[in-house]
Amino acid sequence: MPLVEVSNLTVAFSGTQVLHGIDLTIEKGEAVGLVGESGCGKSVTWLAALGLLPGKATVGGSVRLGDQQLVGASRTALENVRGSRIAMIFQDPSSSLNPVIRAGRQIAEAVELHRGLTGKAASFEAIRLMELVGIPDAVRRFDNFPHEFSGGQNQRLMIAMALSGNPDLLVADEPTTALDATIQAQILDLLISIRAETGMAIVFISHDLGAVSQVCERVCVMYAGRVVEKCSTETLFRQPRHPYTRGLFDAIPRLDGGRERMVPIPGTVPQPGRLPGGCAFAPRCGHTSELCHNSLPQLVSLGDDRAAACFHPIGDSTIVPAPHTVQTKQGVTVS
């Protein structure tokens, strides 16, 4: 049984649909990347799963965590899942850290909440977690406030909080986007080593295919509220088949004969509620036929470990540069 199975998940805000039937599975211990341009529905998918959307949102379909159905679950049931079974971290640590409470105390409180430890036992566990995420001199720094830590260290503290409940799944929503290249690389390494140490699964939400390839063995590409391509990271980097995925690769700045080159995808992601008929990517795509503008392609298996939602997937003659030649905007070379 998968750890998490998302089936036909739909979300609408005040009647405007933003997710159109997401299917995803996360196996125990695996790391899955969720990529796509801003507004494709990556965050909303997991906020819906955890019951964190505002009241105006209507959620349909199913999110199963083992035997438990999360869509429509009671507030208490979802509170028990959040932190203890599934933890989520965000780009901005201030969304998780309270600026007026000492950092170690906040982590100790999370340990108390999720694990039932109290007093010194909770503080010791908080210090262990601070050490695990690489805060130097954790005993002394337990009493520091968040503003006394650097941006990267705040990100580490947020990860320590997320680990306080020993979750089976960590959803990391753009955890490195706001960080400079060196710190970004350190946080990616941290996620990789924590996963190896704890065995927890990771969903890594990012715009950065390079970062995703370092952390994840599978990737789901989302566009306008749908999954348009999913497969192993290796398969995706060998050859993307959906023209949108190919567009994401081409939009990565790379060094080509000593000159930086990138080809942005023309146009923008359509607004929810204003999707064109047929394939939502068709107006931006260079591989269309009439069919693409009139009919909606379903996500179907393409024979390898891949599924794609495209009437004209890119053929074998189109080769994407080998991963080791790709250099991301943040300077991370994918290998």
Ligand SMILES: Nc1ncnc2c1ncn2[C@@H]1O[C@H](COP(=O)(O)OP(=O)(O)OP(=O)(O)O)[C@@H](O)[C@H]1O
């Ligand atoms: N609370 C909300 N009310 C109304 N619309 C929302 C709300 N939250 C998200 N949306 C819309 O849902 C769509 C999906 O948003 P989502 O945040 O999931 O995108 P994303 O792919 O995670 O993008 P980003 O990378 O910018 O976070 C967007 O069109 C967004 O404007």
